[in-house]
Amino acid sequence: KFIYMSKIALITGATSGIGEACAHTFAQQGYQLILLARREDRLTKIAHHLADKYEIEIKQVLADVRDKKSLSAALETLPADWKKVDVLVNNAGLSQGLDPIDQGNTDDWDTMIDTNVKGLLYITKIVSNWMIPNQSGHIINIGSIAGKEVYPNGNVYCATKHAVDALSKAMRIDLLPYGIKVTEINPGMVETEFSVVRFKGDEDRAKKVYENLEPLIADDIADAIWYVVSRPKHVNINDMLIMPTVQATATIINRKN
Ligand code: NDP
Ligand code: 8X3
Numbered sequence: 070k071f072i073y074m075s076k077i078a079l080i081t082g083a084t085s086g087i088g089e090a091c092a093h094t095f096a097q098q099g100y101q102l103i104l105l106a107r108r109e110d111r112l113t114k115i116a117h118h119l120a121d122k123y124e125i126e127i128k129q130v131l132a133d134v135r136d137k138k139s140l141s142a143a144l145e146t147l148p149a150d151w152k153k154v155d156v157l158v159n160n161a162g163l164s165q166g167l168d169p170i171d172q173g174n175t176d177d178w179d180t181m182i183d184t185n186v187k188g189l190l191y192i193t194k195i196v197s198n199w200m201i202p203n204q205s206g207h208i209i210n211i212g213s214i215a216g217k218e219v220y221p222n223g224n225v226y227c228a229t230k231h232a233v234d235a236l237s238k239a240m241r242i243d244l245l246p247y248g249i250k251v252t253e254i255n256p257g258m259v260e261t262e263f264s265v266v267r268f269k270g271d272e273d274r275a276k277k278v279y280e281n282l283e284p285l286i287a288d289d290i291a292d293a294i295w296y297v298v299s300r301p302k303h304v305n306i307n308d309m310l311i312m313p314t315v316q317a318t319a320t321i322i323n324r325k326n
Contacts, residue, residue: 075099075100075101075125076099076100076101076155076156077100077101077102077103077151077153077154077155077156078091078095078100078101078102078103078154078155078156078157078158079102079103079105079154079156079157079158079192079196080092080095080102080103080104080105080158080160081105081106081134081158081159081160081161081188081192082105082106082160082161082162083102083104083105083106083112083115083160084104084106084107084108084111084112084115085106085111085261085262086259086261086262086263086287087160087211087256087259087261087287087290087291088104088106088158088160088161089115089287090286090287090288090290090291091158091160091290091291091294092104092115092119093119093288093291094288094291094292094294094295095156095295096119096122096123096125096127097123098295098299099123099125100125100155100156101125101126101127101128101151102116102119102125102126102127102128103127103128103130103147103151103154104116104127104128104129104130105129105130105131105132105134105143105161105192106131106132106161107131107132107133109131112129112131113129116129128147128151130143130144130147131143132144133188134161134184134188134189134191134192135180135183135184135187135188137187137191140188140191140192140195141191141195144192144195144196145195152199153199153203154196154199154200154206155205155206155207156206156207156208156209156298157192157193157196157200157206157207157208157209158209158211158294159189159192159193159208159209159210159211160209160211161184161188161189162184162185162188162189162211162229163180163181163184163185163263163266163267164181164215164226164263164266164267165177165180165181165226165266165267165269166267166269167222167223167267167268168222169221169222169224170224170225173224173225177225178225181225181226181229182225182228182229185226185229185230185232185233186229186232186233186236189210189233189236190236193208193236193240196208197240197244197247197249200244200247200249201244201247201249204247204248205247205248205249205302206247206248206249206250207249207250207251207252207297207298208240208244208249208250208251208252209252209253209254209294209297209298210233210236210237210240210251210252210253210254211233211254211256211290212230212233212234212237212253212254212255213230213233213255213256214255214256214257214310214312214316214318214319215227215230215231215319216230216231216232216233216234216253216255217234217255217310218318218319219231220318220319220320221320223319230255233253234253234255237251237252237253237307237308241307250305251305251307252297252305252306252307252308252309253307253308253309254290254293254294254297254309254311255308255309255310255311256285256290256311256312257285257310257311257312257313257316257319258278258279258282258284258285258312258313258316258322259284259285259286259287259289259290260279260284260285260286260287261287264276264278264279280324281324281325281326282313282315282316282322282323282324282325283313283314283315284313284315285311285312285313289311290311293309293311297309
């Protein structure tokens, strides 16, 4: 029996913030979704909600991007039809801590490097090999203003996002012969769970980051990603830096007092 498959997007870090907003946007556009994250309850809730609302198929992949063996095993169990991924959104990522380098927590450094750099690489290797036979595909890497400049105490987080910047350029070169597009999306301040995660559950400290200013919201980034993905086949947007109007650089912010 012939089963029509619409386009497929694989979104990492789909249980919160930018990844969750992307899942909504792509669902609205009729994509079938592969949603990946670690928190099972949230993943299931979001997947069921979107599948019901938009009448689309969704596969949930419960995985930690740092664990290359179980990540690869989880992705390889997807049916062959689901490996024809059109869009990969490499979004899973985090910051941990905001301390000078001499006082940094080395476990936090490992977490950031393993997630933001190595995790992104592991997924990209698997999914680019699925895209190559189709001679098409689009990889969206979520970088950051922190990948374009370095700010005080941002040290290791900034280094991981600079690595995403370098890897986006490298992927564009290496995947060029296969017609695979690579775009890097670099947001400034977006109010998500990012700061709660950075400050390890300290909600008050997280709230202060967005106090007296209008930050971006996750939907603003999903909207930009949809713009990039919906360009004609011959057009690729290499790089986008998206800031709230009140933010000029990572640290120059026009707060109302
Ligand atoms: P959130 O904390 O709201 O979301 C992060 C997502 O990543 C969650 O769904 C989380 O899911 C997932 N994730 C984290 N670690 C892992 C892991 N090891 N394996 C699988 N999934 C993981 O933050 P944002 O939405 O803001 O962040 C998304 C991306 O945007 C990150 O790469 C971040 O660096 C980047 N960014 C954010 C900015 C901001 O100001 N918010 C600005 C610039 C860039 P779960 O815990 O369920 O696994
Ligand atoms: C997240 C934004 O400015 O904290 O990447 O680095 S910032």
